[in-house]
Amino acid sequence: MKNRVAVIGAGNVGASAALYIAERGLADVTLIDIVEGLPQGKALDILQATPLWHRGGRVEGSNDLGAVAGADVVVMTAGFPRKPGMSRTDLLKANADIVRPAAEAVKRGAPGAYVVVVTNPLDVMAHLFWKVTGFPRARVAGMAGILDSARFRAFLAAELGVSGTDVQAMVLGGHGDSMVPLPRYTTVGGIPITELLPQGRIAEIAQRTRDGGAEIVKLLKTGSAYYAPAMSAVEMVEAILTDQKRLVPCSALLQGEYGMKDLFLGVPVILGARGVEKIVELELSGDELAALRASGKQVIDSIAELAVGV
Secondary structure (H helix, E strand, O other), X not given: OOOEEEEEOOOHHHHHHHHHHHHHOOOEEEEEOOOOOHHHHHHHHHHHHHHHHOOOOOEEEEOOHHHHOOOOEEEEOOOOOOOOOOOHHHXXXXXXXXXXXXXXXXXXXXXXXXEEEOOXXXXXXXXXXXXXXXXXHHHEEEOOHHHHHHHHXXXXXXXXXXXXXXXXXXXXXXXXXXXXXXXXXXXXXXXXXXXXOOHHHHHHHHHHHXXXXXXXXXXXXXXXXXXXXXXXXXXXXXXXXXXXXXXXEEEEEXXXXXXXXXXXXXXXXXXXXXXEEEEOOOOOOHHHHHHHHHHHHHHHHHHHHHHHHO
């Protein structure tokens, strides 16, 4: 029996994720959105491309959250981007109002599913999804670290004139300005990046990574990144469905790891058929750990803000 993935949100990120899943032949895909005709139209377009990839499988669209029923993996992408004049609290509340009913639908219809959360503010929305579903922490994770690490890898590859495939990077922390790129754990073909670039240049590239999403928003003027975020989510979906045991950074629920508890934060995990199978605790320097905990504090503050404001 073929796996099935439900993608909630048929905007640019959700539709791109559905496209990549179908292209890789990972699963049948159901694309869900409240806008009438939107998920059906995009699903039909993707379906018509499947013969060209020599892939089979079903791709369908629905306006009903009940269509998550029986999904093996759910990718949560629906949500509002932050608009001019909108405060962080406004964004938190607006997207919580979208995530909460989606999580309730998953709890009812797909009680055994694994969940990949992409909706921003990502770490807080992953926490909300987990709280509403009551799922074990292994079955809910946020997509952030893979995207942030991919941006770091891409910028380093361009700087050095090497293949991005050979660059391995680790970016931890919350998905935002407080993310923590770790040059000590970043290599090119096994060679530490600190041997290939001066510290000042690495710091500049790390800052560009933190600003990676904002840079794209500024260029597009309307809208935000979607190809790389969607691909990052699909990397997680594939790791789960094919039991890859990938060691990747994801937003996972901490219960004492890195000295923090009861929050989702970007940390290295082993991702496989049982979801977040293990959280890997790296030996961090004092400065690195302080930066990670400062990032965690921002997430904790946002969780508290949401609890008060909703």
